[in-house]
Every structure is written in C-alpha cells, then in structure tokens.
Amino acid sequence: MLRIENIKTFYGNIQALQDVSIEVKKGEIITLIGANGAGKSTTLMSISGIEPPRSGKIFFEDQDITGMDPDKIVSLGIVQVPEGRRIFPFLTVRENLDMGAFLRTDKEEIKKDIEYVYSLFPLLAERKNQPGGTLSGGEQQMLAISRALMAKPKLLLLDEPSLGLAPIIVQQIMDIIKKVNTENKTTIFLVEQNANLALKIADRGYVMETGRITMKDTAKALQQNEEVKKAYLGI
Amino acid sequence: MDHSYFFELFLGGMTRGSIYALIALGYTMVYGIIKLINFAHGEIYMIGAFTALIVSSVLGFTGMNPILILAIASVLAIFFSSAYGTTMEKIAYKPLREAPRLSALISAIGMSMFLQNYVLLAQTPDFLPFPDMIPDFKFLQPINKILNSTQFVILVTTAIVMILLTILIKFTKIGKAMRATSQDAKMAQLLGININKVITVTFIIGSATAAIGGVLISSHTGQLNYYIGFIAGIKAFVAAVLGGIGSIPGAVLGSFVLGWTESFGTGYISSDYEDVFAFIFLIIILIFRPSGILGRKQNDKV
Numbered sequence: 204m205l206r207i208e209n210i211k212t213f214y215g216n217i218q219a220l221q222d223v224s225i226e227v228k229k230g231e232i233i234t235l236i237g238a239n240g241a242g243k244s245t246t247l248m249s250i251s252g253i254e255p256p257r258s259g260k261i262f263f264e265d266q267d268i269t270g271m272d273p274d275k276i277v278s279l280g281i282v283q284v285p286e287g288r289r290i291f292p293f294l295t296v297r298e299n300l301d302m303g304a305f306l307r308t309d310k311e312e313i314k315k316d317i318e319y320v321y322s323l324f325p326l327l328a329e330r331k332n333q334p335g336g337t338l339s340g341g342e343q344q345m346l347a348i349s350r351a352l353m354a355k356p357k358l359l360l361l362d363e364p365s366l367g368l369a370p371i372i373v374q375q376i377m378d379i380i381k382k383v384n385t386e387n388k389t390t391i392f393l394v395e396q397n398a399n400l401a402l403k404i405a406d407r408g409y410v411m412e413t414g415r416i417t418m419k420d421t422a423k424a425l426q427q428n429e430e431v432k433k434a435y436l437g438i
Numbered sequence: 439m440d441h442s443y444f445f446e447l448f449l450g451g452m453t454r455g456s457i458y459a460l461i462a463l464g465y466t467m468v469y470g471i472i473k474l475i476n477f478a479h480g481e482i483y484m485i486g487a488f489t490a491l492i493v494s495s496v497l498g499f500t501g502m503n504p505i506l507i508l509a510i511a512s513v514l515a516i517f518f519s520s521a522y523g524t525t526m527e528k529i530a531y532k533p534l535r536e537a538p539r540l541s542a543l544i545s546a547i548g549m550s551m552f553l554q555n556y557v558l559l560a561q562t563p564d565f566l567p568f569p570d571m572i573p574d575f576k577f578l579q580p581i582n583k584i585l586n587s588t589q590f591v592i593l594v595t596t597a598i599v600m601i602l603l604t605i606l607i608k609f610t611k612i613g614k615a616m617r618a619t620s621q622d623a624k625m626a627q628l629l630g631i632n633i634n635k636v637i638t639v640t641f642i643i644g645s646a647t648a649a650i651g652g653v654l655i656s657s658h659t660g661q662l663n664y665y666i667g668f669i670a671g672i673k674a675f676v677a678a679v680l681g682g683i684g685s686i687p688g689a690v691l692g693s694f695v696l697g698w699t700e701s702f703g704t705g706y707i708s709s710d711y712e713d714v715f716a717f718i719f720l721i722i723i724l725i726f727r728p729s730g731i732l733g734r735k736q737n738d739k740v
Binding site: 253273278291293298301302303 | 611614615617618621622624625626627628629630631632734
C-alpha cells in the first residue's frame with residue numbers, strides 16, 4: 204500500500220533521514236520505534252509532504268507521491284495525527300471534527316461519521332461545543348484521532364499517541380486504534396517511543412536509530428529480540 | 439453641556455471608526471494567517487478609491503443614475519483592489535513565507551512605496567475631487583446636523599459588511615479553514631486544507647473591505663490623492679493593534695474606540711492634536727494590555 208524507497212530528508216543542511224525504506228501492507232498495523240530524535244516524526248512528515256525528501260521515492264497504492272502537496276496527499280487517503288495532537292485551540296470540538304472532514308462533500312456521511320466518533324469517544328459528544336484548547340491531554344488525543352478519522356483515511360499515521368498520557372488513557376487509545384484497524388480496515392502506521400505498547404498491537408515493526416532503519420521484523424520477533432529488549436523494552 | 443454637540447461627535451466618531459474598521463479588518467486577518475503586518479494595505483484602500491473615481495468619472499458622462507454609478511464603481515473598486523491585493527501577496531510575500539518575518543515586513547513597506555508612487559505617476563500628485571453620489575435622504579432631514587446622508591450610508595454599509603463577514607468566518611467551511619489556519623497552519627495542511635487558497639481568500643476579503651472603505655471615505659471627504667492610504671492605513675493599523683491584532687472583533691472594537699477618541703478629542707480639547715490622540719491612547723492601552731483590548735496572550739508551545 205505504502206512503499207518508501209531510500210528517502211533522504213534534510214532540515215536545512217542537517218540530514219534527518221538516511222536511506223529510509225519502509226513498506227506498509229494493506230490492512231496491517233506497522234510500528235516504527237526508536238529513541239527520541241531518531242527521525243520517526245520526520246519520516247511521517249515526509250510521507251505527508253510537509254518535509255518532502257531530497258531524494259528517494261514514496262509510493263502510495265502504486266502512485267508516486269514524492270513531493271506532492273500536503274493537501275493532495277490527504278485527498279489520496281493518507282492522514283496524520285501529529286505529535287503533540289495539535290488541536291485547534293479556539294475551534295470547538297465539533298469544529299475541529301469538521302476540519303477533519305474538510306475535503307469531503309458527502310454531508311450525510313459526514314454526519315454519520317461524527318456520530319461514529321462520538322460513539323468511540325462519548326466524552327467528545329459531551330464537550331462538542333467546548334473550545335478544543337480547554338480539553339485535557341487525553342481528551343485532546345481522542346479528539347485528534349477522531350479528527351483524523353473524519354477524513355476517512357485509508358492509511359492513518361499516528362505519531363506518539365501515548366505521549367504524556369496516564370496509563371489508563373493510553374490503554375483506551377490503543378484499544379481504539381486496534382478497533383479502527385479491525386472494524387474499518389484502516390491501515391495504521393504507528394510511531395512510538397513506548398515500544399512495549401506498540402509491539403503489542405502491531406503486526407510488524409521497524410526500529411530506527413539516528414535516521415536509519417536498523418531492524419525490521421514481525422512484532423512478535425522484535426519483542427523476543429535481545430537487542431530490542433535491552434534498548435527499548437527495558438527488560 | 440450641549441447634547442446635540444455630543445451626539446454629533448459620537449456619530450462622527452462612529453463614522454470614522456467604521457472606516458478604520460473596514461481597513462483594520464485586512465490588517466488583522468492577514469496578520470492572523472501569515473503573521474505579517476501588511477504595510478501596503480493602506481494603498482489597497484487608496485487604489486479602491488481611485489478605481490471608484492475613475493469609473494464614476496467615465497460613467498458620469500452617460501447621465502446614469504448616481505446611485506447606480508456608485509454601485510458599479512464600488513463593485514469595480516472591490517474587484518481591482520482584490521486583484522492588486524492578491525497579486526501583491528504572490529509577488530512580494532509568498533516567496534518570503536519561510537523567511538524571517540522582518541524580511542516580509544520590509545517587502546511590505548517596499549510594496550507600499552511602490553504603489554504610492556505608481557499611482558502618483560499614473561495619476562497626479564494633486565488632490566482630485568470625488569463626486570458626491572449619495573443622495574440626501576429625506577428621513578434624515580430632522581437630524582441633518584448630527585448625521586448626514588453620507589455618514590448614514592457609511593454606518594449602514596459597515597454594519598452589513600461586519601454581519602456578512604461574521605457569518606462567513608463563523609459558519610462557512612472556508613471561514614472555519616481560515617480560523618484553523620491562523621491557529622495552526624501546519625495542522626491545517628495535514629487535514630488537506632490548501633493554505634495558499636486560504637491566504638488568497640484572506641487577501642481578497644481584506645482588500646474588498648478596504649476598497650469599500652476607500653469609496654465611502656472619498657464620498658465623505660469629497661477628495662482624494664495618492665497619499666490617502668498612508669495616514670488611513672497607519673490609523674487602521676493602530677486600531678487593529680489597539681483591539682488586539684489577529685482578532686476580528688478586536689479590530690472592530692479598536693476602530694470604534696479610536697474613532698471616538700479622535701472625535702471627542704478634537705471636539706472637546708483641540709483639533710490641532712487630531713492625530714496625537716490616537717497614538718496617546720494606543721500607548722496607554724498597550725502599557726496596561728500589551729496584547730490589545732481583545733488580544734489573546736501568546737501561549738508559547740513547549
């Protein structure tokens with residue numbers, strides 16, 4: 204579904220990604236784990252077209268999307284929930300959701316999907332007229348995921364959804380991610396520092412170190428891998 | 439205390455405030471979206487007024503109904519100002535979008551000088567008379583002393599523009615996209631919002647309201663030259679900062695406050711200091727509320 208081939212992405216003169224290649228198959232959950240600053244977020248930003256790679260190619264459903272404008276990429280079905288959630292603080296919860304459906308014109312379906320995300324996160328329904336900035340961290344994460352779902356993504360990119368949240372909320376969010384994957388057949392690309400958590404729900408995983416992919420395997424195998432255990436799982 | 443004098447100053451201030459508001463909207467909206475003080479915005483207002491003057495001079499020969507001429511002139515003024523506004527953005531600001539804001543600011547000042555001199559050369563340095571096309575309304579005759587027809591038209595037009603703009607910003611898709619972009623442009627892009635389109639629309643709206651302001655004020659003062667955009671632009675900018683730059687209600691409130699300050703200041707104190715009141719008031723407000731009356735405190739993202 205998504206094929207990243209040898210991309211190199213730079214911030215100014217600093218190279219953030221070095222020959223990164225990743226493949227995502229339709230319907231699976233893949234995870235990219237690694238330490239802070241390894242280049243995980245940059246990978247997602249390259250896919251979304253915000254930080255286009257200087258060389259290498261990105262294909263989505265066999266279409267070359269390298270260097271495409273971010274809004275075109277969204278219209279193809281790749282939607283990202285960025286790190287830090289980035290809720291529009293002065294738009295209401297409902298308006299934030301409307302923005303998720305920005306490119307859609309099927310009004311009736313949008314209404315149904317709003318009901319759907321309210322059923323996933325009933326708290327959001329209660330707070331629909333409240334400005335997004337007044338929500339707690341966990342609620343904002345729920346809103347950020349819901350907002351992305353409003354775009355009806357084929358591929359959902361999630362950047363550190365567990366960051367800064369209480370364990371009970373993290374578990375709830377991971378369950379929803381799993382649910383979205385199985386019920387809606389949405390393919391998921393999950394970036395996480397919390398490798399333990401990510402490998403539990405993922406089918407396959409990639410490990411990233413200083414801008415390079417250093418390991419790839421099934422999630423099960425990575426969980427057993429001695430190096431991964433030592434470096435990322437704290438065992 | 440003379441009541442009718444008070445009301446005269448009150449309505450006079452409101453009229454001034456309306457014009458400032460129509461211009462200040464452009465400053466505050468553009469600032470909200472691309473964090474740029476568009477110093478050439480006053481010139482867009484001036485170009486709107488000039489367009490209306492040229493159109494009405496030409497149509498004046500046809501013996502058409504003055505109200506119809508004014509309407510056509512206003513529409514064309516809106517069209518030309520918007521065209522200038524969006525072209526200016528493409529030429530002078532878009533290439534500098536990733537550059538430090540200071541570079542874009544200097545580009546804006548350059549654009550302002552360019553447009554002033556362009557009109558100076560293409561037209562004339564002298565003041566030109568602007569035809570009075572607004573009829574005398576009968577129903578205003580009893581209060582003619584405190585509110586004349588032109589002022590009445592200015593107040594009503596401004597009110598209509600404000601209501602339409604509020605509806606646009608609050609309820610339409612593009613309005614929501616504009617608000618989203620001003621709050622987090624990168625996130626807006628990640629949801630498929632084309633921010634170039636949003637920026638273009640912002641410049642169109644800002645230029646259009648400025649053009650309306652230009653036509654109205656020229657009808658009010660009866661004259662214009664290439665330099666009218668400068669002082670009006672500075673005043674409207676003060677109004678936008680006073681209200682809290684980036685905030686639309688703030689720009690409107692700031693404009694009225696400024697209009698009244700000037701009107702009462704000149705009426706009760708001295709007309710010699712007309713332009714001083716605006717700045718004194720600005721300084722006082724900014725000492726106590728640095729982000730303006732309705733301005734939001736900038737929350738630094740961690």
